[in-house]
Amino acid sequence: MTTEKLELFEVFVRPKRGLDHKHVGSLHAEGKEQALEYARDVYTRRTEGISIWVVKSQDISASQEDDNECFFDPSDDKPYRHATYYPLPKEITTM
Amino acid sequence: MTQSIEEKVDTKQDLINYVVRLGDDSIVLGHRISEWVSEGPFLEEDIALGNVALDYIGRARMLYGYAATLTGDGKTEDDFAFLRDEREFENYLINELPRGDFAYTITRQLLVDLYNKYYLQALTQSADPTLAAIAQKAVKETTYHCRRSVSWTLRLGDGTAHSKQRMQLAIDDIWGYSHELFESDALEQRLIDTGIAVDCAALKQFWLADVEAVFEEAGLNIPQQDWAVRGGRKGYHSEHLGHLLTQMQFVYRSFPGASW
Numbered sequence: 162m163t164t165e166k167l168e169l170f171e172v173f174v175r176p177k178r179g180l181d182h183k184h185v186g187s188l189h190a191e192g193k194e195q196a197l198e199y200a201r202d203v204y205t206r207r208t209e210g211i212s213i214w215v216v217k218s219q220d221i222s223a224s225q226e227d228d229n230e231c232f233f234d235p236s237d238d239k240p241y242r243h244a245t246y247y248p249l250p251k252e253i254t255t256m
Numbered sequence: 257m258t259q260s261i262e263e264k265v266d267t268k269q270d271l272i273n274y275v276v277r278l279g280d281d282s283i284v285l286g287h288r289i290s291e292w293v294s295e296g297p298f299l300e301e302d303i304a305l306g307n308v309a310l311d312y313i314g315r316a317r318m319l320y321g322y323a324a325t326l327t328g329d330g331k332t333e334d335d336f337a338f339l340r341d342e343r344e345f346e347n348y349l350i351n352e353l354p355r356g357d358f359a360y361t362i363t364r365q366l367l368v369d370l371y372n373k374y375y376l377q378a379l380t381q382s383a384d385p386t387l388a389a390i391a392q393k394a395v396k397e398t399t400y401h402c403r404r405s406v407s408w409t410l411r412l413g414d415g416t417a418h419s420k421q422r423m424q425l426a427i428d429d430i431w432g433y434s435h436e437l438f439e440s441d442a443l444e445q446r447l448i449d450t451g452i453a454v455d456c457a458a459l460k461q462f463w464l465a466d467v468e469a470v471f472e473e474a475g476l477n478i479p480q481q482d483w484a485v486r487g488g489r490k491g492y493h494s495e496h497l498g499h500l501l502t503q504m505q506f507v508y509r510s511f512p513g514a515s516w
Contacts, residue, residue: 167298188300191411198404199300202307 168217170196172204175212182214193217267450270443271384272326273346274453276336277489279319280347283337284497285368286312287504291355304404308365311397318390338508342498348488350433352497359412359422360429365405367434370466372398374459383451406470413474420475427471428479435484438463444489 167189173182185204190196196215205213224232240246289309296302320333350368355361376398379391412419438460440448447453471478487493508514 189298190300194407198400198407199304201400202304203300206307 167191168196169219170200170215171218171221172196172200173214173216174200174204174210175214176210178211182212187218190215267446268326270447271452272323273443274447275319275323275326275387277346279316279323279336280345281351282312282319283316283504284345284347284500285351286310286316287500288351288353288355289361289365292361297358305361308401308404311394311401315390315394315397318393322386322390334508338505342493342501343491345493345497345501346489346491347497348433348437349485349494350430350437351488352494352500353430353433354496356426356429357422359419360426362405362408362412363423363426363430365401366409366470367430367437367467369398369401369405370463370470371434371437371459373402373466374462375454375456378454378459382454387452409470409476410474413471413476423474423476427476431479432483432485436486436488439486439489441489 168191169187170190170193171187172185174185175182188196188199188203190199193215197213200213200215204210236242286309289305289312292305293302293309296305316337317333320336323336324331324333350364353360353364356364373395376391376395380388380395382388382391409423412423414420438456440453440456444453444456448455468478485494
């Protein structure tokens with residue numbers, strides 16, 4: 162049997178309560194049920210998570226490398242968008 | 257007075273034997289499933305099978321470890337796993353059947369996993385607290401194993417004509433080994449009477465109902481021609497166990513006491 166007829170899924174695991182789901186990798190499976198089972202086997206055996214999401218890879222819309230200039234570069238010269246741009250008043254000691 | 261002491265010793269020996277044979281079931285099947293590692297149909301399933309094998313081997317370790325504690329003569333879990341011969345193993349025969357093709361493996365897992373679901377559930381109620389605790393841990397794994405084997409049975413039985421045929425062939429081959437799963441010998445009967453062992457005969461109706469439901473949905477059939485092979489609990493085995501033990505015990509016996 163080959164993986165040709167299987168679908169590709171992206172796996173997201175939430176390691177513990179309060180944390181976000183984090184992308185951990187991908188896998189092949191026949192459907193979402195099986196993808197969840199394999200995700201458990203492939204990605205959670207050592208560091209147990211508390212929740213798993215699987216998403217068909219084809220359902221993810223991704224930005225392209227070519228778009229990087231128009232997507233991300235404009236932020237570079239706008240340091241005032243970062244909190245660190247602003248000097249803290251002396252009265253504030255814990256931040 | 258003397259008699260009651262003897263009686264106590266016997267009960268303890270019964271318990272040891274019972275724990276060891278449950279360990280035998282687990283390690284033999286665990287080893288069989290481990291034969292898929294690196295040979296699985298695709299990477300994800302390969303890893304999944306490896307995990308299931310480890311679950312069974314871990315179960316065997318708990319049981320052998322408990323037996324070693326009960327024996328109290330310096331034996332370890334390794335003595336039970338690696339230094340006993342074929343006739344001393346008392347696993348049910350279904351566990352030692354060859355790995356076979358994927359359909360064969362899935363069919364055996366379906367029958368054994370569904371059996372374990374009820375068996376372990378009952379064992380959590382054992383009068384022996386350690387056995388009950390081991391069962392409590394194992395039953396969670398088995399819930400997952402059942403998900404896998406049921407969904408694979410449906411997928412293959414209700415898949416192509418070829419996959420259906422392979423599943424049916426496997427069922428026809430294995431079915432005769434399922435009967436002894438529901439038979440207790442005198443030793444188990446004594447432990448059933450004291451609330452320690454599971455009365456497996458009582459589980460059959462539930463197990464059968466589950467199997468029939470899965471088979472019906474998958475378009476598979478329980479064989480019409482019925483036959484039964486027995487002997488596992490007496491140490492009478494098929495020709496397959498000796499070969500399995502040779503492979504499993506070789507390293508340990510070549511380098512006794514080696515650790516890594």
